[in-house]
Amino acid sequence: MFLLDIIPIALEQGLAYALVALGIALTFRVLAFPDLTVDGSFPLGGAVCARLIVDGMDPALAVCAAVGAGFLAGCATGVLSTRFKINSLLAGILIMTILYSINLRIMGRANIPLLTVATLMTPLESLSVSRYIPVIGFFFIVAATCKLFLDLFLHSEYGLAFRATGDNEQMICSLGMNTDSATIMGLGISNALVALAGALIAQDQGFADVGMGIGLIVAGLASIIIGEAVIKPRTVFRLTLATIIGSILYRFIIALGMRMGLAPTDLKLATGLMVIFALIIPAIKGSKEGKVHLRGV
């Protein structure tokens, strides 16, 4: 059956890119901050990780370094936007653009292959079973751990004030929260997640590429929108769950589309149209209730 063999692909890709979608949900949905750094911090994670692995670092440590780099990239956008009052979209675009050069610098060229070196995936691939089972298991554990981490974080004393920063900044500021540092912290965590995804996906696909992040925000938004159509995000727990489910469904739809003859080069067009339709259908119908919200939990 042709549906059956795209399920493992969708699961692997969906769970791997769920980290990106979680990061985007944290900024767009919880913090109500449209962060575009993601398109740059994803290849940044891949670049840092690939370069360090090729230079002989332990893959696990290389992933940690990639996460740190992503965190710093997010903080940079946050500082530009809060301390220096640069428009949030522009701040993200600036850092994203700067990261393109930085990523090329880190890698020394546009692409680093990882097929001949030992990565985190090597032990998984050496198992006797089909490659998909251990890899899907691995990405499932990573995605579930990150989801749990976000759920706990957003329910902590700090996390409540963090969510309020996206919901009602004036109120939580008057209650003593430094909303600027919360925003910087949130962007840092979000981009750390995205860079983690970049580092893991580079190892999974066997290369890091400077262009691997293009269109990722739109894909992440599409995932969130699809997920929220299936699971209403009434609570934080459901929001993060919806995001992961949405990421899997999105990859499933994409894989299905490609199987039915969609050219890979048309993917971003299809994804963009998907998001546009999701955003304008309620407007056409004229109902306020069904409106897709991209702000606040």
Add this chain to the structure above:
Amino acid sequence: MPPPMLVLSEISKVFNRGTQDQKTALDNISLTVNQGDFVTIIGSNGAGKTTLLNIIAGTHNPDTGRITICGDDITRSPEHRMAAYMARVFQNPTTGTAGKMTIEENLCMAELRGCKRRLFRWGVTRHRRQQYQAILKTLDLGLEHRLGEKVGLLSGGQRQSLSLLMTTLIPPKLLILDEHTAALDPKTAAKVMALTDHMIQQNRLTTLMVTHNMHQALRYGNRMIMLHRGRIKLDVSGPEKEQLTVKDVVQKFELSLDDETLLSTHI
């Protein structure tokens, strides 16, 4: 003797300085508020009432002058640092609460006003939930069974009552009320005002209340200040204030201000 609760010395604030829109919002205002004072502040639109509150709350910095609370100089402190001293209820019920978060989460955030918010400590614990339930019961709004519901589902009056409760959960040194009943219908406004007065008396809170409503300003509090064009035009307290009527105030105002329109249509 302890220092007075709040001291403003020679505070001035000019907006859009050097442009055609230049506007003096506060003109050399000095004011001392003692512990336990309940001060009502009235004045026409643009008199500087809200600017005064914003300057005290740290939303704006004054151009000149000095502000102290309990002897601490807070003139240039950022707004979020003010939370250790004061709590504020805004005019718009949606401003004082986070609508997409639950009642208990809002209460928890208020309980931590001005405190360190820990990353590794759970927010709404079972213990806290029980406390909130008990406190909400005293409000008698039926909210004690709706702790897990989003605040956005509440009515304006309920939301404003919740805002009030949130400010007094940990009694602040200074309570700031910025026309907090103005956006409510008259019946609800009266209810919320009665609750406000009750909470202020119960916790002996030092309070500044801006209001458009003259009756409210005269009925509540032990001191009344009238602002006009960024200056204090009238400052009465104690028995003198108690005997004051709306008519007196209007007359006084007209005498001291000649042809100015003193109060808008809200009298």
